[in-house]
Amino acid sequence: MSPRPHLSIIVPFYNEEENIRRMHAALADAVTPIGVPFEMVLVDDGSRDRTFAIAAEIARSDPRVRVVKFRRNYGQTPAMAAGIEHARGNILITMDGDLQNDPRDIPLFLEKIAEGYDIVVGWRFNRQDKLVTRKIPSRIANWLIGKVTGVPIRDNGCSLKAFRGALIKEIPLYSEMHRFIPAMASIAGPRIAEIKVRHHAREFGQSKYGLSRIYKVLLDLMVIKTVASFADAPLRWFAALALPSAFIGLAALGYAIVDAARSGGEFSLPIAGSGVIFLASAAILLSGGALAELVYRLGDVRDARFVRLTAENSARAAIPTVETHS
Amino acid sequence: MTTVARRDLVSVIIPVGSRHSDIGALHADYRAGLAAAGHACEFVYVLDGPNPAIADQLRGLSATGEPITVLSLGRRFGEATALMVGFERCAGDRILTLPAYAQVDARDIGTLVDALDDSDVVVSHRTPRAGSWFERLRRTAFHNLLAFNTGLRFNDLGCGARAVRRRVLEEIQIYGDQHRFLAVLADRHGFHVREVPVRQSPLDRRAGVYRPREYARGFIDIFTVFFLVRFTKKPLRFFGMMGVSTFVVGALIVLWLVADRLFFGHSLATRPALLLASLLVVLGFQLFALGLLGELMIFTHAGQIKDYRVETIVGGESDDQQDGTSHL
Numbered sequence: 001m002s003p004r005p006h007l008s009i010i011v012p013f014y015n016e017e018e019n020i021r022r023m024h025a026a027l028a029d030a031v032t033p034i035g036v037p038f039e040m041v042l043v044d045d046g047s048r049d050r051t052f053a054i055a056a057e058i059a060r061s062d063p064r065v066r067v068v069k070f071r072r073n074y075g076q077t078p079a080m081a082a083g084i085e086h087a088r089g090n091i092l093i094t095m096d097g098d099l100q101n102d103p104r105d106i107p108l109f110l111e112k113i114a115e116g117y118d119i120v121v122g123w124r125f126n127r128q129d130k131l132v133t134r135k136i137p138s139r140i141a142n143w144l145i146g147k148v149t150g151v152p153i154r155d156n157g158c159s160l161k162a163f164r165g166a167l168i169k170e171i172p173l174y175s176e177m178h179r180f181i182p183a184m185a186s187i188a189g190p191r192i193a194e195i196k197v198r199h200h201a202r203e204f205g206q207s208k209y210g211l212s213r214i215y216k217v218l219l220d221l222m223v224i225k226t227v228a229s230f231a232d233a234p235l236r237w238f239a240a241l242a243l244p245s246a247f248i249g250l251a252a253l254g255y256a257i258v259d260a261a262r263s264g265g266e267f268s269l270p271i272a273g274s275g276v277i278f279l280a281s282a283a284i285l286l287s288g289g290a291l292a293e294l295v296y297r298l299g300d301v302r303d304a305r306f307v308r309l310t311a312e313n314s315a316r317a318a319i320p321t322v323e324t325h326s
Numbered sequence: 327m328t329t330v331a332r333r334d335l336v337s338v339i340i341p342v343g344s345r346h347s348d349i350g351a352l353h354a355d356y357r358a359g360l361a362a363a364g365h366a367c368e369f370v371y372v373l374d375g376p377n378p379a380i381a382d383q384l385r386g387l388s389a390t391g392e393p394i395t396v397l398s399l400g401r402r403f404g405e406a407t408a409l410m411v412g413f414e415r416c417a418g419d420r421i422l423t424l425p426a427y428a429q430v431d432a433r434d435i436g437t438l439v440d441a442l443d444d445s446d447v448v449v450s451h452r453t454p455r456a457g458s459w460f461e462r463l464r465r466t467a468f469h470n471l472l473a474f475n476t477g478l479r480f481n482d483l484g485c486g487a488r489a490v491r492r493r494v495l496e497e498i499q500i501y502g503d504q505h506r507f508l509a510v511l512a513d514r515h516g517f518h519v520r521e522v523p524v525r526q527s528p529l530d531r532r533a534g535v536y537r538p539r540e541y542a543r544g545f546i547d548i549f550t551v552f553f554l555v556r557f558t559k560k561p562l563r564f565f566g567m568m569g570v571s572t573f574v575v576g577a578l579i580v581l582w583l584v585a586d587r588l589f590f591g592h593s594l595a596t597r598p599a600l601l602l603a604s605l606l607v608v609l610g611f612q613l614f615a616l617g618l619l620g621e622l623m624i625f626t627h628a629g630q631i632k633d634y635r636v637e638t639i640v641g642g643e644s645d646d647q648q649d650g651t652s653h654l
Contacts, residue, residue, distance in 0.1 A: 046516070059641025067640040071516030078634035086639065172625055174633050175560045219562050226618050227625040234622060241615060245608070259595065268595035274604035281608040288615050295623050 005064070006090055007031070007038035007110070008165070010083030012076060013055065013097035014045040020054050023099055024065065030103035034110065040065045041083045042097075046073035081173040092163045100128070101160040102198040109162035109195070118167050118190035119182055121153055122160035122197035129201075141217055148221050149183035153194055156180065160197050164190075176216060180224050234296055238289025242282040249278030336360065336367040336439055337418030341408035341486075343374045346426035347529065349383055353392070355432040356424055363436020367422075368393045372412040375402040405486075406505040413495045421495065423505075425486030428529035438489040438522055446517035448489040449509045451482040452526040468544065475552040478510055480521060487524065491517075497635075503543070507551045514555050516635045559624060559633060565617025573610025579603035 009027060013020055024040070031038050042059075044052045044067060052069050059065040068086050070079070080094055091113055095101040105122065112120040129135055138157050146152035156179050163181075171184050182192055226237060252275030260267040338356065342349070353369070360367050371384050371394065381396055388394040397411055409423055420442050422435065430450055441448040457465075465484070473479045483506045490508070498511050513519045557564040580603045586592045594600060 056640045063641070065641050067638075069637045069640070071635040071637040074516075074634045082634055082636060174624065216563070219560075219566050222566070222618070223562055223621045223625075227622060238615065241611065245611065256595075270597055270600040271595050273601045277601070277604045277608050281611060284612060285615055288612075288619055292619055292622050295619070296626055298626070 004037075004088050005039040006036040007034075008041055008083075008087030008089030008092050009038065009103075009106070010041045010043065010080065010087055010092060010094045011097045012043040012045055012079030012083060013047060013051050014073060014076075014079070015047045015049050015051060016097045017047075017049045017051050017054060019097060019099050020051055021058070023097055023103075024058050024062070026099070027103045028062070028064075030106055034107055036110075038064060039087070039089060041087050042067045043079040043083045044069045045075070045079040046070045075176065077173055077176050077178040080178045084168055084173070087165065090165050092165050092168055094159055094161050094163075096159040098202055100200050100202060101158075102200065105160065105195075105197045106162075108197075109160075112193045112195060113162055113164065115193075116191065117193040118164045118188075119185055119192045120162040121155070121182055121192065121194050122158040123153075123155040123194050124158050124199035125154075125196045126199055128199050145180070145183065145217075145221060148225050149180070149186065151183045151186050151192065153182055153192070155194075156182070158197065175223075176220060177224075179217070180220065183224050234292035235286075235289040238285050238292060242285035242289070245278050245285060246282035249275045249280075249282060251275070252278065332417055333419050334366055335418035336365045336420050336422055337416035338367055338369045338422045338424055339372065339409055339412035339416060340369065340424050340426050341372045341374050341405050341412065342377060342380055342426040343402070343405060343408070346380070347428055349380055349426070350387065352426070352428065353384075353387060353394075355428075356435065357392070359432035359435045360422075360439075362433065363439065365436065365439055368395065368417065370395045370397065370412040370416050372408040373398040374405065374408040375399060404502040406500040406502055406508075409505055410495070410500060419492045421490045421492060423486060423488050423490070428527035429485055430487045430530075431525035431527050434524035435487060437524065438487060441520055441522045442489050442491060444518075445520040446491045446494050447509055447512040447519040449480065449483065449519065449521050450485045450487045450524040451480075451521050452485055452530070453481075453523045455482075455526055456530075468548075471548055472510070472551075475548060476510055476555050478513055480509060482521075483507070483509060503547060504551075506547065510551055510555060516637075561620030561624065562614075562617040565613050565620065569610045569613030569615075569617060571610075572606050572613060576603050576606025576608075576610060580607065 009031065011023060011027075016023075020042070024042075027040055040062075042055050042065060044055055046069075052067070055065075055067040055069075059067045066086065068082050070082070083094065084092060091110065093106060093109060095103070101122070109120045109122075127135055138155075142154055142156055145156050146154075159178075161181065163185075167185060167188060167190060168181070170188070171181065173181070173184070177184060185192075226234075252271050254275075256268050256272035256275060259271075338360070340356075346352075349371075356369075357367075369392070371380075373381060373396065376398060381398060384394055384396045388396070395415060397415060399408060399411065403411075413421060420439055422439055424435065430452060434450075438448050438450055455462075465482075469480055469483070472483070486505075488508065490512075494512050494515075494517050497515055498508070500508055500511065504511070509519045509521075553564065579599060583594060583597060583600055583603060587594045
């Protein structure tokens with residue numbers, strides 16, 4: 001058994017039979033000169049074409065390549081998660097399998113990690129995609145994600161990212177969360193750097209993403225916000241929801257009573273009823289918060305793991321810092 | 327029983343519930359059907375709820391040298407649970423579940439097993455199928471609803487004759503009445519599911535004895551599967567959608583009432599519509615909060631649940647795992 005690789009490069013593929021060989025060659029050319037032991041983890045996300053056959057062929061001739069084949073198509077986040085799970089390096093780099101990212105940027109990421117950053121994300125400042133269907137929605141989404149999560153990254157959609165292995169392996173990755181890895185990771189308070197990367201137009205194959213994701217991104221954002229920023233005190237979050245409701249309820253009830261006193265016994269049922277409904281809702285929301293506390297106590301996220309991870313990286317602010325470098 | 331390699335053995339599991347025909351004749355039929363197809367087999371009868379008469383009859387058959395195991399559950403647990411209990415006690419790599427009453431022509435059950443060669447789950451489709459127009463309508467409605475909800479098109483999930491590879495049942499836990507949806511769940515786990523046409527047994531002529539309770543149960547089953555398949559990892563997509571639409575309806579009514587009050591002077595205090603509006607607004611909030619609670623649960627347990635199933639790992643001295651069965 002060869003020594004553990006220092007660097008793992010994770011590339012998910014879905015129906016990329018034209019690209020996979022070129023991708024492998026480009027990666028080998030770009031990473032070999034760096035001179036660290038590395039491995040490539042190619043994840044075949046249930047492709048229907050010859051992607052797996054070609055990948056397996058590559059793996060047989062190149063011992064640095066591992067291929068993880070899914071039983072069916074699961075999507076990009078599970079593919080990333082599987083790659084991360086099966087990677088053995090100390091530093092993990094993720095990228096797209098469609099050659100739109102340039103492997104020659106990898107040394108820049110390694111430099112940043114060596115400087116002490118935990119996560120380095122790419123920024124496709126010169127993006128080669130369609131303006132209306134890809135670039136503008138992505139601009140809006142990134143702005144929104146930055147505002148809501150408090151991790152202002154210009155390009156969350158760029159797959160080219162580098163992580164410290166110990167950190168990323170602890171981050172829960174599910175549903176369609178790959179876009180939010182930095183935001184998710186912010187629970188652990190990492191240092192995040194952003195660097196400009198090259199971006200090429202697609203030469204072969206079909207682009208697999210469209211406009212329909214906006215609704216999903218919005219809901220995922222809500223989820224991230226809740227789980228990441230209120231991870232320690234879910235009851236507080238539910239209480240924040242319950243308070244306005246309680247306030248409206250009390251105000252309506254009060255109004256109904258005062259009104260009845262003034263007009264001489266004419267009690268307004270609709271207004272008093274609404275007040276009671278809002279008060280009841282506040283009570284249920286508070287109970288929901290208590291339930292959430294319970295869920296957290298029994299879950300495995302409140303472990304000391306994250307605390308330990310940040311402690312290892314010396315004393316740092318729990319607020320993630322993002323620095324941009326060109 | 328002669329020694330047969332586990333690979334070649336077909337384990338037949340027959341759950342016996344409240345509805346069953348003459349077991350002796352049925353067993354002989356099934357046995358002849360499988361023997362004609364050239365399969366070595368063992369039979370596991372699972373009595374779902376005590377049934378001494380059947381148990382005695384089966385023991386009698388067993389005494390004559392038939393390869394029969396009889397398991398008896400203390401009370402009724404449901405067909406899917408009975409199947410899982412039978413599965414735990416059977417030895418074959420290929421498992422055939424058969425109904426305890428005539429549904430399919432016994433001459434065709436061999437084809438179900440043969441179809442496992444290039445798939446993991448085989449469900450049967452009784453065709454041509456007898457039945458009144460009302461039953462046909464009911465069946466079509468059920469399968470259309472399922473197809474609409476899950477995107478999977480099947481024609482006869484109610485048929486109890488299914489062939490399954492061992493690894494499928496090792497991975498998927500079914501319980502209660504979920505046996506009907508085994509194919510849907512298996513597809514979800516990335517297994518290859520096939521539907522094979524079989525002839526209907528001439529004895530399978532049950533008149534529609536569906537009571538409203540069974541319709542309600544069927545509907546709830548579909549809902550459960552729909553939820554399991556689509557939203558287990560993203561509850562907010564489901565609750566959020568319902569919550570937001572409820573909230574929006576309520577908010578629109580409030581707006582209308584307020585406008586009415588401000589511009590036309592209709593008093594707010596005498597309008598019952600206000601109650602409806604606040605109820606809807608509050609309900610929307612609650613549903614959304616429920617979705618968030620679901621998300622919290624998944625987030626806190628995300629380390630234990632796995633989204634994906636790995637089929638193989640190739641290369642890179644892949645010493646640790648060679649197949650997906652380690653990903654339970």
